[in-house]
Amino acid sequence: MAKITLILGGTRSGKSVFAENYVLSANKTPVYLATAEIFNEEMKKRVDMHRSRRKSGWINVEEPIDITGEIAKHNSEQKIVLIDCLSVWLGNLLEHHRNVETEMAKLVDGLARLEVETVFVSSEVGLGIVPDNKLAREFSDYAGLMNQKIANIAETVFFVAAGLPLKLKG
Amino acid sequence: MAKITLILGGTRSGKSVFAENYVLSANKTPVYLATAEIFNEEMKKRVDMHRSRRKSGWINVEEPIDITGEIAKHNSEQKIVLIDCLSVWLGNLLEHHRNVETEMAKLVDGLARLEVETVFVSSEVGLGIVPDNKLAREFSDYAGLMNQKIANIAETVFFVAAGLPLKLKG
Amino acid sequence: MAKITLILGGTRSGKSVFAENYVLSANKTPVYLATAEIFNEEMKKRVDMHRSRRKSGWINVEEPIDITGEIAKHNSEQKIVLIDCLSVWLGNLLEHHRNVETEMAKLVDGLARLEVETVFVSSEVGLGIVPDNKLAREFSDYAGLMNQKIANIAETVFFVAAGLPLKLKG
Numbered sequence: 001m002a003k004i005t006l007i008l009g010g011t012r013s014g015k016s017v018f019a020e021n022y023v024l025s026a027n028k029t030p031v032y033l034a035t036a037e038i039f040n041e042e043m044k045k046r047v048d049m050h051r052s053r054r055k056s057g058w059i060n061v062e063e064p065i066d067i068t069g070e071i072a073k074h075n076s077e078q079k080i081v082l083i084d085c086l087s088v089w090l091g092n093l094l095e096h097h098r099n100v101e102t103e104m105a106k107l108v109d110g111l112a113r114l115e116v117e118t119v120f121v122s123s124e125v126g127l128g129i130v131p132d133n134k135l136a137r138e139f140s141d142y143a144g145l146m147n148q149k150i151a152n153i154a155e156t157v158f159f160v161a162a163g164l165p166l167k168l169k170g
Numbered sequence: 171m172a173k174i175t176l177i178l179g180g181t182r183s184g185k186s187v188f189a190e191n192y193v194l195s196a197n198k199t200p201v202y203l204a205t206a207e208i209f210n211e212e213m214k215k216r217v218d219m220h221r222s223r224r225k226s227g228w229i230n231v232e233e234p235i236d237i238t239g240e241i242a243k244h245n246s247e248q249k250i251v252l253i254d255c256l257s258v259w260l261g262n263l264l265e266h267h268r269n270v271e272t273e274m275a276k277l278v279d280g281l282a283r284l285e286v287e288t289v290f291v292s293s294e295v296g297l298g299i300v301p302d303n304k305l306a307r308e309f310s311d312y313a314g315l316m317n318q319k320i321a322n323i324a325e326t327v328f329f330v331a332a333g334l335p336l337k338l339k340g
Numbered sequence: 341m342a343k344i345t346l347i348l349g350g351t352r353s354g355k356s357v358f359a360e361n362y363v364l365s366a367n368k369t370p371v372y373l374a375t376a377e378i379f380n381e382e383m384k385k386r387v388d389m390h391r392s393r394r395k396s397g398w399i400n401v402e403e404p405i406d407i408t409g410e411i412a413k414h415n416s417e418q419k420i421v422l423i424d425c426l427s428v429w430l431g432n433l434l435e436h437h438r439n440v441e442t443e444m445a446k447l448v449d450g451l452a453r454l455e456v457e458t459v460f461v462s463s464e465v466g467l468g469i470v471p472d473n474k475l476a477r478e479f480s481d482y483a484g485l486m487n488q489k490i491a492n493i494a495e496t497v498f499f500v501a502a503g504l505p506l507k508l509k510g
Binding site for chain 3: 178180294295297298299302310311313315317320322327329338339
Binding site for chain 1: 348350481485487499
C-alpha cells in the first residue's frame with residue numbers, strides 16, 4: 001500500500017489550501033480529483049474558487065461516485081492524487097442511494113492494492129449539536145465512520161483549524 | 171480522590187472504542203455504566219451496537235440519572251467504571267427537569283470521596299453553528315460547562331477525532 | 341506590528357476565562373473590548389456573567405463595529421487589549437450590512453500599524469453539520485476565513501476545549 005494522508009477540518013478551515021501545498025511539496029505529478037457534482041450556483045462558486053487557486057501543472061479530474069476507479073487510473077509512484085473531498089463523495093453516495101458501507105470497503109480495499117500516493121481531504125461535521133433532521137444525523141454518523149476508516153489506514157493524519165495543522169498521527 | 175479520565179469527541183469519533191480499550195488496559199475489573207434511556211428504535215440500535223462490541227468480562231449497569239450513586243456502588247480500587255456518556259446523562263437531567271447545576275455539583279463532590287477509578291466519555295457539541303432552538307442552546311451551554319468541570323478535576327483528558335486521541339491534559 | 345494572540349474555541353469551552361487569565365499574565369494594563377450589542381435578555385445575561393467574572397483593574401469598553409478604531413485609542417506598549425469576541429463582531433457586521441471583507445482588511449491593516457498587544461477570542465463554528473440556513477452558511481464561511489486571516493498574522497494561536505488550551509501556533 002502506498003502512503004495515504006488524511007486531512008480533516010471544518011468549513012473554511014483552510015484544509016484544502018493546506019492539502020494542496022502538502023501535495024505540491026511531494027515533488028510528484030499532482031492530480032486533483034474533485035468529487036463535487038455542480039448542481040447550483042453556490043456550489044459552482046465554491047468549485048471555481050478552489051480551481052482558480054490551484055496553479056497550472058495539476059491534472060484535473062472529476063468523479064462524484066467511483067473515486068476508487070479514478071484513483072486507479074493514476075496508479076503510478078510518480079503521481080500523487082488529492083481527493084477533495086470525502087464528505088462531498090459521501091453526500092453523493094447517499095444522494096444516489098448507493099450502499100455506503102460497500103463503497104467505503106471498495107475504497108479501502110482498492111487503496112491497499114495501489115501504489116499511487118493519495119491525500120484525502122474530509123470535513124469534520126460531528127462536533128456541533130446533533131441535528132433534528134434524520135438524514136443529517138445519518139450523514140454525520142457515516143462521515144464519522146468514514147473518517148475513522150481512512151484514518152486507520154493512513155500513515156499521516158492532520159486536523160486543520162484556522163489554517164493551522166495539528167498532527168494526529170504519523 | 172481516585173484517578174479520573176475524561177474522553178471528549180464528536181459524533182462517531184471513535185471515542186467510545188478508545189475509552190473501552192483505555193479502561194481494559196488498566197487491568198482492573200471493568201464496569202460499564204450506560205446512561206442512555208432507550209425510548210426508540212434508533213437509540214436501541216446505537217446501544218446494541220456498543221454492547222455487542224464489548225467483550226465479556228464487563229459488569230454492565232444502566233442508570234440514566236443517579237450516576238454518582240451507581241459509581242459509589244462499585245467503590246473499589248480493584249474496579250474501573252466507564253461512564254458512557256455524560257452528554258446523554260445531561261439530556262436525561264433536562265428531560266426529567268432536574269436542576270443541572272445541583273446534579274453536577276453532586277457528581278463532582280461524590281467523585282472527590284470515592285476511590286474507584288473512573289473514565290467519563292462526553293460529546294463535544296459546541297463547535298458548530300449556534301442552533302436556532304433555545305433548548306439546544308441551553309443543552310450546548312450546559313454541556314460545555316459540564317466538560318469544563320470534569321476536565322478540571324480529571325488527571326487526564328483526551329480529545330478523540332477519527333479514532334485518534336490527542337492528549338489535552340495529563 | 342505588536343504581538344497578536346488568537347484564542348479559538350467552541351460554545352462554553354472556557355475560551356474567555358482562559359483569555360482573561362492570559363491577558364492578566366502579561367502584566368500590562370488590561371483593556372476589555374466587548375463587541376456584543378445587547379438586544380435581548382439572553383444576551384444581557386451572558387454579558388453580565390462575563391463582566392461579573394472580571395476583577396477590577398480592567399478598562400471596559402464596548403464597540404460593536406469599529407473595533408480597529410477602538411483598539412487604536414489604546415495604542416500603547418503598556419496596554420493589552422482583549423477583544424471578546426470576533427464572531428460576535430462578524431455577526432454585527434452582517435446585521436448592519438457592512439462589507440465583511442473590507443472590514444476584515446481594515447482590521448488586519450490597522451493591527452499592522454499599532455504597537456498595542458492584542459488578544460482576540462473567536463468561536464470555531466465550522467465543525468458541525470453544515471446548516472440548512474443560507475445565512476448561517478454564509479456566517480460560517482466568513483467566520484472560517486476570518487479565523488484564518490487572524491491566525492495568519494498572530495504570533496500565538498490556542499484552541500481551547502473543556503477549559504484546556506492546545507497551542508496551534510507559536
